[in-house]
Amino acid sequence: MKLINQFTIWYLGISIIVFLIGGLLIFYKLESEIDFEQGKELERQLDRYAKKMETLENPERLRKDRLEIKELPADQAMIPFQSGDTLAWHEPLEQIERQVKAGKSYLVNGRHFYMSTYNIMIESNDITETVVQTMVAIFLMLLIFIAVTSRLVSKRILQPFHQSLNRIKNFSFKDNQPLEFEPTKTEEFEKLHDFLNKMSIRLLSDYKVVKEFSENLSHEIQTPIAVASGKLELLLNSPINNQQANWIAAAYNANEKMTKIVNSLATLAKLENQEFEGSQSIDLSRLIADCLKEYEELMGIKNITLHQQLTPSVKIDMHPNMAEMLINNLLSNAIKHNESPGYIYLEVNNKCLIIKNKGPKPTGNVTEYLKRFKKGNPMSESIGLGLSIVQQICRIHGYILDYTFINEEHQITIQLQN
Amino acid sequence: MMKILLIEDQIELSDNITEFLASVGIFCDACTNCFDAQDKLLINSYDSIVLDIMLPDGTGLELIDVIKKNQSKCNILIISAKGSLGDKIEGLELGADDYLTKPFHLAELHARLKALYRRNQLGGSDVLTFNEIQVNPENLQALINQTLLDLTKKEFDLLLFFLTNKDRVLGRQAIVQHLWGDYTDDLANFDFVYQHIKNLRKKICQAGGKDYIETVYGIGYKFNTSPEK
Numbered sequence: 001m002k003l004i005n006q007f008t009i010w011y012l013g014i015s016i017i018v019f020l021i022g023g024l025l026i027f028y029k030l031e032s033e034i035d036f037e038q039g040k041e042l043e044r045q046l047d048r049y050a051k052k053m054e055t056l057e058n059p060e061r062l063r064k065d066r067l068e069i070k071e072l073p074a075d076q077a078m079i080p081f082q083s084g085d086t087l088a089w090h091e092p093l094e095q096i097e098r099q100v101k102a103g104k105s106y107l108v109n110g111r112h113f114y115m116s117t118y119n120i121m122i123e124s125n126d127i128t129e130t131v132v133q134t135m136v137a138i139f140l141m142l143l144i145f146i147a148v149t150s151r152l153v154s155k156r157i158l159q160p161f162h163q164s165l166n167r168i169k170n171f172s173f174k175d176n177q178p179l180e181f182e183p184t185k186t187e188e189f190e191k192l193h194d195f196l197n198k199m200s201i202r203l204l205s206d207y208k209v210v211k212e213f214s215e216n217l218s219h220e221i222q223t224p225i226a227v228a229s230g231k232l233e234l235l236l237n238s239p240i241n242n243q244q245a246n247w248i249a250a251a252y253n254a255n256e257k258m259t260k261i262v263n264s265l266a267t268l269a270k271l272e273n274q275e276f277e278g279s280q281s282i283d284l285s286r287l288i289a290d291c292l293k294e295y296e297e298l299m300g301i302k303n304i305t306l307h308q309q310l311t312p313s314v315k316i317d318m319h320p321n322m323a324e325m326l327i328n329n330l331l332s333n334a335i336k337h338n339e340s341p342g343y344i345y346l347e348v349n350n351k352c353l354i355i356k357n358k359g360p361k362p363t364g365n366v367t368e369y370l371k372r373f374k375k376g377n378p379m380s381e382s383i384g385l386g387l388s389i390v391q392q393i394c395r396i397h398g399y400i401l402d403y404t405f406i407n408e409e410h411q412i413t414i415q416l417q418n
Numbered sequence: 419m420m421k422i423l424l425i426e427d428q429i430e431l432s433d434n435i436t437e438f439l440a441s442v443g444i445f446c447d448a449c450t451n452c453f454d455a456q457d458k459l460l461i462n463s464y465d466s467i468v469l470d471i472m473l474p475d476g477t478g479l480e481l482i483d484v485i486k487k488n489q490s491k492c493n494i495l496i497i498s499a500k501g502s503l504g505d506k507i508e509g510l511e512l513g514a515d516d517y518l519t520k521p522f523h524l525a526e527l528h529a530r531l532k533a534l535y536r537r538n539q540l541g542g543s544d545v546l547t548f549n550e551i552q553v554n555p556e557n558l559q560a561l562i563n564q565t566l567l568d569l570t571k572k573e574f575d576l577l578l579f580f581l582t583n584k585d586r587v588l589g590r591q592a593i594v595q596h597l598w599g600d601y602t603d604d605l606a607n608f609d610f611v612y613q614h615i616k617n618l619r620k621k622i623c624q625a626g627g628k629d630y631i632e633t634v635y636g637i638g639y640k641f642n643t644s645p646e647k
Binding site: 222223225226227229230231233234236237245248249252256259297298302 | 570
C-alpha cells in the first residue's frame with residue numbers, strides 16, 4: 001500500500017472520531033444554547049405581561065392558554081426566574097410535546113403574582129438531523145479535498161525520496177562514486193541521505209580493500225609460487241636419490257595445488273565483486289556443444305557415455321567468460337566425480353539446464369558440496385571450489401540451483417527462468 | 419644456438435628461467451627493467467624476447483613497439499601474472515606472438531619458445547629427429563624408422579613436448595597444462611595423462627621404437643634418451 005494511502009486512511013479515521021465527538025459537542029451546546037435563549041425569550045414575554053398588568057384593573061384578564069397567573073400572599077418571598085421543561089398538550093400538533101416552561105413572580109401594584117408560560121421546544125431530533133447533515137457534508141468535502149490534494153502534495157513532498165531511490169538503484173561499485181543527494185527541506189530525508197552517504201562511502205572503501213586484497217593475492221602470490229615451482233623443477237633434474245625425489249614431488253604437488261586454490265579464490269572474489277560486467281546474449285546450446293568437444297576425449301578415456309538433449313538456440317544473458325566458466329565447471333565436475341564406465345545426461349531448454357551423472361554415494365548432504373572446500377572424497381586431487389563458482393554465478397544471475405542425489409545419480413538443475 | 423632476451427623484474431624468477439634455459443642449451447640474456455632492455459635491444463640481436471608486463475619503469479606492452487622497430491624477426495612471448503583477457507588481447511594485438519600466464523612450468527616456457535622459433539625463424543620446416551624418431555610439427559606427422567605413427571593430436575603434442583624436453587622430468591601438472599591449457603586445469607585427473615602416455619608408448623613400441631618414456635614415481639614422466647632396456 002502506498003504511503004500516501006496509508007496516511008489518508010489514518011487521517012480520515014482520526015477525522016471520523018473527531019467529527020463524532022465534535023458532532024456530540026455541537027449537539028449539546030446547540031441544545032443548551034437554544035433552551036437558554038428560549039428561556040430568555042419567555043422571561044422577556046413575562047416581563048412584558050407584567051408591565052401590561054400594571055395598567056390593567058384585573059390582571060386575571062390577561063390569562064390565556066399559555067399564560068398562567070397565580071396570586072401569592074404578598075409577604076411570601078419573591079420567586080426568581082426559573083425555567084425547565086415539561087410535557088404539555090400542544091394544540092396545533094394535537095399531541096403531548098416536550099415544552100419549555102418559565103416562571104417568575106412580580107410585584108404588580110402591591111400584589112404578588114407568580115406568572116408562568118411555556119412554549120414548544122425545538123426538538124432534539126431536528127438538532128441531531130442538522131448536526132449530522134452538516135458533519136457529513138463537511139466530512140465528504142474533506143474526503144474529496146484530501147484525495148485530490150494529498151496526491152498532488154505527496155508528489156511534491158516525496159519527490160526527493162523518489163530521486164534518492166533512483167540514485168540508490170543506480171549505485172554501482174564500478175563507478176566508485178559515493179551516493180550524493182540534493183539537499184531537501186524534509187528533516188527525515190536529510191537524515192536518510194546523510195546515513196546513505198556515509199554507508200556508501202563505507203561500502204566503497206570496504207569493497208576497495210577486498211578488491212585490492214584479492215588482486216594482490218592473485219598477483220603478488222603468483223611470483224613466489226612461480227619461483228618455488230621453478231626451483232623445484234630445477235631440483236627435479238639435478239642428481240638426487242629416491243627419498244629426495246619423493247620430498248620434492250610432495251612439495252611440487254603442494255605448490256601446484258596452491259596455484260589452483262589461489263586462482264579459484266581469485267575467480268570467486270572477482271565474481272563476488274561483480275567484476276564481470278557487460279552481459280551479452282549467449283547461445284547456451286552452442287556454448288555447451290563447443291565445450292563438449294573439448295571434453296569428448298576425456299570422457300572417452302574414462303569410458304563415460306554422453307546422453308544429450310539440447311534444445312537449439314537457448315539464449316541467456318551473461319558475460320561470455322562467466323558462461324564458459326559455468327559450463328566448464330559443471331562438465332568437469334560431472335566427469336571428475338563419475339564412475340568408469342559411467343554416463344552423463346545433459347539437457348538444456350529455455351527453462352532449465354540439467355546435468356546428471358552416475359557417481360559414488362555422497363557421504364553427507366549433497367548441498368554441502370556447494371560450500372567452499374567441501375568435497376565428497378577428501379583424498380581427491382580437486383580443491384573443492386568448482387561448484388562454489390557455479391553457485392556464485394547462478395546467484396549473480398538469479399538462477400536457482402538445485403543439487404540432488406537420487407538413485408545413484410547426481411543431478412544439478414539450474415532454473416534459467418524464475 | 420638460440421639466443422633470447424629475458425625481461426623480468428623478479429630476480430629469483432629470472433634466475434630460474436636463465437638456469438633452466440641454459441641447461442637445455444638456450445643462451446639467455448636477462449635484464450630487469452625497460453631502460454636496460456632498450457640498451458640490450460640496440461646492441462644485440464635475439465631470436466626471442468620473453469617479456470614481463472609489469473616492470474618497475476613501465477609496462478612491457480610499451481616495449482613491444484621498440485622491439486618491433488629494432489628487431490623485426492624477433493618473437494615476443496609475454497609472461498604475466500595478470501591472467502586478464504584484456505592484457506592478453508592487447509599484447510597480441512600489439513604484435514606479441516604468444517602469451518603465458520604466471521605461474522608457468524619452465525618446461526612449458528621452453529616448449530613455447532621452441533615452437534615460436536620453429537614457426538618464425540625456421541619457417542616451420544624444422545623436423546625434429548632423435549634416433550629412430552622423426553617429428554614434423556608442420557604437418558603433424560611422426561615417423562619411427564620411416565613408418566608413420568597413427569597418433570591423435572594430443573599424443574602428437576605429447577611426443578613433441580617430450581622431445582623438446584628430453585632427459586628432463588616433466589611433472590604431470592606440466593603435462594596437463596601443456597595438453598589442455600588453463601581451462602581444463604581444474605580437471606586435474608592424472609588418469610588422463612596416464613592414458614595418453616600409455617597409448618603413446620604402446621604406439622611407439624608397436625612401430626619398433628624404443629620405450630624412451632619412463633615414469634618418475636609420484637611426479638611425472640621423463641623422456642630418457644638412454645633407456646636401460
